[in-house]
Amino acid sequence: MNVYMSNKVLLSVDVEDWYHGPTVISPKNTLKSLENFLMDAVDVERAFRYVDVCLELFDKNKTKATFFWVAEYARRFDYLIKRVASHGHEIACHGLCHYSKLDNNKFNVYNRTEFYKRTLQAKNILEDLTGTSVIGYRAPNAYISGMMIDVLEELEFQYDSSVSLNSLYNKTDSNLNGVDTSPYYPAIGGLDKGYKNRKIIEFPWPYLEMGKFKIQCAGGPFLRFFGSSLIKAGINQSLKRGHTTFYFHPIDICKDEIPINFDIKRPFLWIIKGDVVKKRIIKLLDNFAPISTNFTTLINENY
Numbered sequence: 001m002n003v004y005m006s007n008k009v010l011l012s013v014d015v016e017d018w019y020h021g022p023t024v025i026s027p028k029n030t031l032k033s034l035e036n037f038l039m040d041a042v043d044v045e046r047a048f049r050y051v052d053v054c055l056e057l058f059d060k061n062k063t064k065a066t067f068f069w070v071a072e073y074a075r076r077f078d079y080l081i082k083r084v085a086s087h088g089h090e091i092a093c094h095g096l097c098h099y100s101k102l103d104n105n106k107f108n109v110y111n112r113t114e115f116y117k118r119t120l121q122a123k124n125i126l127e128d129l130t131g132t133s134v135i136g137y138r139a140p141n142a143y144i145s146g147m148m149i150d151v152l153e154e155l156e157f158q159y160d161s162s163v164s165l166n167s168l169y170n171k172t173d174s175n176l177n178g179v180d181t182s183p184y185y186p187a188i189g190g191l192d193k194g195y196k197n198r199k200i201i202e203f204p205w206p207y208l209e210m211g212k213f214k215i216q217c218a219g220g221p222f223l224r225f226f227g228s229s230l231i232k233a234g235i236n237q238s239l240k241r242g243h244t245t246f247y248f249h250p251i252d253i254c255k256d257e258i259p260i261n262f263d264i265k266r267p268f269l270w271i272i273k274g275d276v277v278k279k280r281i282i283k284l285l286d287n288f289a290p291i292s293t294n295f296t297t298l299i300n301e302n303y
Contacts, residue, residue: 007239009288010203010295011065012092012161012247013054014138014220015081018258020070020098022141023266034072034097050250051080055087057282061289064297068094068138068161068247071122078129085130090294092136093157096122102143106173116151123155136295138162142205145173146190153200158303159295161203161245163191166216181206182242183303201303203295205245206238219247224272228280232287239291243298246284253278 019025025034058065067084069091074081085091096118103109110118119137126134135158139148144162152160165176178184178193183203187194191202205218208230216222217234231246238244251273258270285292 008243008298009235009292010245011292013065013067014094014247014249015067015069016098018251022100048077048080050253053253054250057285061285063289063292064089064294066090066092066136066294068092069126070094070098071096071125074129075125081129090296091126091130091132091134093122093126093134094138095140098140100141100143101148102145112147120155143171149186157200158299159201159203163202164205164216166207166214179204180241181238181244203245206234208234208237218245223248223280224252224277228283232284248281
């Protein structure tokens with residue numbers, strides 16, 4: 001068990017399916033829009049078979065998590081989001097259709113007004129389905145900008161958890177000055193560390209620092225490809241700095257075959273999944289359950 005008992009691991013699940021990836025659907029390509037894709041897609045419910053497994057894992061450890069939902073996904077399968085909420089887990093927002101606001105060159109895919117409208121629509125969908133306030137956000141594909149944080153604050157979100165400072169990539173439009181893995185208040189109009197003078201807080205992802213090199217250790221694909229030992233080491237190190245996070249997707253533990261012909265740019269993305277990843281998640285949850293919680297609980301207690 002971890003010794004840094006004063007800090008918490010914020011557990012979360014990004015509820016999306018394999019086809020929500022940017023190389024499968026894109027708002028800039030009408031042939032790959034979500035609406036057109038779903039008309040032809042086979043077995044679009046595959047990831048939902050594993051939402052119950054997520055609930056079982058958290059029930060076993062008597063812990064609560066935050067489920068970041070793609071809103072259109074929740075609307076199509078409303079009984080599942082209601083089931084998650086009925087287990088006492090927090091419902092948060094993961095965008096309307098999982099379209100990134102920024103592309104991989106940090107250019108805006110759509111403007112500020114459109115982001116406001118789409119995010120408000122997503123928030124309203126989730127709140128209408130569950131009857132609870134949605135105060136948390138995680139950017140689709142973790143592409144986040146300072147402008148997005150400002151809009152989230154306008155929409156009365158109380159936190160975001162998208163920033164990942166690491167040596168492999170930077171999915172933000174900021175230099176992330178002063179940022180590590182501990183929660184912070186972003187500067188107005190940016191993602192650098194600011195002052196405690198605003199109503200939204202950022203919960204960055206954990207990393208493992210090795211010399212000058214930082215490896216992202218939040219979970220997700222890194223858990224699938226690099227195993228639980230790396231993730232555990234990064235979370236343990238990040239706990240020394242403050243509260244930190246861990247996440248995974250229901251699709252990570254999916255046993256079904258992923259139709260890679262739809263995602264030819266990333267043919268090996270789902271080569272590791274299923275029971276082997278489930279065992280890694282169980283190992284991490286068993287280790288961190290005594291000091292884990294969801295975002296809302298932490299905010300209500302400390303911020």
